[in-house]
Amino acid sequence: MGKCIYILSSGNLKHKDNTIVIENENERKFVPVETTDEIFIFGEVDLNKRFLEFCTSNKIMLHFFNHHHYYQGTYYPREHMNSGAVILAQARNCLDAEKRLVLAKKFVAGAINNMKIVLLYYFRHADLALGETIEAMDNFNELSQRQNGILELMAIEGNARDRYYSAFDVITGGGTFAMENRSKRPPQNRLNALISFLNSLCYVTTLAQIYKTHLDPRIGFLHETNFRRFSLNLDIAEIFKPILVDRLIFSLINKKQIQAKHFAGQAGGGIFLSEKGVQIVLQAWEERLMATIQHPRLKRNVSYRSLLRMEAYKLEKHILDDEEYEPFAMRW
Known part of the structure; x- marks a missing residue:
């Protein structure tokens, strides 16, 4: 079972090859996509359409929260277990x-x-x-x-x-x-x-x-x-x-x-x-x-x-x- 990533700080969310890249002004963190199921986003994070496509192909869900930590919604990838x-x-x-x-x-x-x-x-x-x-x-x-x-x-x-x-x-x-x-x-x-x-x-x-x-x-x-x-x-x-x-x-x-x-x-x-x-x-x-x-x-x-x-x-x-x-x- 993959793990969850929790992002509290502001920054950018992107991918390089088969790796998730989380970067801000202080650091850059690399996370293997194979071990990731969900990303919880609390900070002001920038991402683009290519990253969403990457999440879809790898079945990764993104959960968004506002500055009061209220849940705002989920990027729910295309269903892959449909019956x-x-x-x-x-x-x-x-x-x-x-x-x-x-x-x-x-x-x-x-x-x-x-x-x-x-x-x-x-x-x-x-x-x-x-x-x-x-x-x-x-x-x-x-x-x-x-x-x-x-x-x-x-x-x-x-x-x-x-x-x-x-x-x-x-x-x-x-x-x-x-x-x-x-x-x-x-x-x-x-x-x-x-x-x-x-x-x-x-x-x-x-x-x-x-x-x-x-x-x-x-x-x-x-x-x-x-x-x-x-x-x-x-x-x-x-x-x-x-x-x-x-x-x-x-x-x-x-x-x-x-x-x-x-x-x-x-x-x-x-x-x-x-x-x-x-x-x-x-x-x-x-x-x-x-x-x-x-x-x-x-x-x-x-x-x-x-x-x-x-x-x-x-x-x-x-x-x-x-x-x-x-x-x-x-x-x-």
């Missing part, structure tokens, strides 16, 4: 209200279950007062499975996540990283800034893994398929955000790897990570994705990044009627 049979089956499962609801419920159940697993971890290991919130997750999960529409289902998932977020101050101790309320654009405090930034990384990382399967990321089941965005990556990411994003946030805060000095306020309002803060979080994120766990069914170690792709493969089997999809459930 007419899979796309037709995916569309049928989306257009059939009953089949779509089945999958949407599974995504919500997977998300709520992994929220509960995160809470249970801190309830058992840190003896924190999380019992009522854990019980609420069970109630939300049960309620979600009784819904007959997507909008109602998303409302239940949203309520479950709000209740889950209300426990964050118990886990982190509040203070410098008090949750208060969930705020997004712009985030109003440090914890919200961390959540928003890492959630966007989770979405684009999931998108990149879907790209390596036969599925079409534009056709989702829980999140609406529309003209504006990819949606299947949002569906799958819901399951993994508690595991990948939230656990990482708690680790960064509790180990004091990320601190108040790594954030700054903006003139237009909101709190954002500084460049140093972004570097710390990106390094921790990449280490998290490369970390491995013992897979309960395969009986071998797999990385968290691989788990995302495996989730897409499981979904593919479901829509082809090979095997019923069951969302990944973390075990600690």
